[in-house]
Amino acid sequence: METVELEIDGRKVRVAPATTVLDAAKEAGISIPTLCHAEGLEPFGACRMCTVEVESGGRTKYVVSCLYPVEQGLVVRTRSEKVDKIRKLVLEYLLARAPYSRVLRDLAAEYGADPNRFEREGSFCILCGxxxxxxxxxxxxxxxxxxxxxxxxxxxxxxxxxxxxxxxxxxxxxxxxxxxxxxxxxxxxxxxxxxxxxxxxxxxxxx
Ligand code: SF4
Ligand code: FES
Known part of the structure; x- marks a missing residue:
């Protein structure tokens, strides 16, 4: 079977073509936080919590791993200063909508997100779909x-x-x-x- 080899957090990973980076990481036992993803449902790419850093052809960019397909030779970093900053911002924005969510609060503690950074919006839905x-x-x-x-x-x-x-x-x-x-x-x-x-x-x- 044809496979694609990439590197995730320094680990060589081989997966089927068209696998998403999120699923490739999962296969390698590497966990990426998600808020709008669930097994068995079509990926939605709404929350951006699963953002990772990818490097390909000498270029670095930040992509949502639940939608981004693997590429031969892709280098993925699931944690970096910028990745953590993006996730922190995502959480601060979402906490303004759902300040009492246990899931969000636990992640906020991990990423040092300030639940009071943005004005509350009075909705408890984070539109994860x-x-x-x-x-x-x-x-x-x-x-x-x-x-x-x-x-x-x-x-x-x-x-x-x-x-x-x-x-x-x-x-x-x-x-x-x-x-x-x-x-x-x-x-x-x-x-x-x-x-x-x-x-x-x-x-x-x-x-
Ligand atoms: S109610 Fe809102 S936050 Fe809850 S699952 Fe539905 S879209 Fe997501
Ligand atoms: S889990 Fe990827 S954007 Fe929400």
Whole structure:
């Protein structure tokens, strides 16, 4: 089988072509932090937490390892001063959205990120898209999706579908790094119960 040889943190690694740097590192037992990646889901490249330093043809650049494919002779550094600085900044930005996330706080402690660097944004969703992709790709449903744009962008469950589809699933909950998926689901359920009650009242008025 054709393979590609690269170096990750000084270690020679051989993997199949088209493997991502993140997966190549994983195969070599080297861990890279991720926030929007999960096995079995399409890579999304949203959080930038998996940024690494790569050197190829004498040029150094910073790439998201969950999307970047391996190349013959590529040199990868999963930690460096600049990589750590990028991850620290990513965490500070995300903590402004989800200051109570345990996952973010643990990573912040590791990278020395200041949870109060940026003004809080009042959203608990870091837009990793894990819940959305799980629902679409694994369950073949679209109960949860992105809504709004710009700074107001977040996810929401369709109340009608959530009340009918999620009780036996809830598979996106453990994937969510901030617990916002659970909160959004219960909000959707409350909305659906409210609509169902007003539908019942209207029906009884007609009868
Ligand atoms: S609700 Fe959670 S899993 Fe879904 S996009 Fe937001 S942070 Fe990610
Ligand atoms: S894990 Fe690679 S960008 Fe989020």
């Amino acid at each position: 894990l819940c959305v992709r799980y629902c679409a790709e694994v369950k073949g449903k679209c109960v949860v999706g992105f809504v709004e744009n710009g700074p107001r962008r977040e996810i929401a469950f369709d109340p009608y579908m959530a009340a009918r589809e999620c009780e036996s699933c809830k598979g996106c909950f453990p994937l969510c790094p901030t617990s916002f998926a659970q909160a959004a689901y219960f909000l959707a359920l409350a909305r659906e119960h409210e609509s169902a009650s007003s539908r019942d009242v209207s029906a009884s008025e007609v009868a």
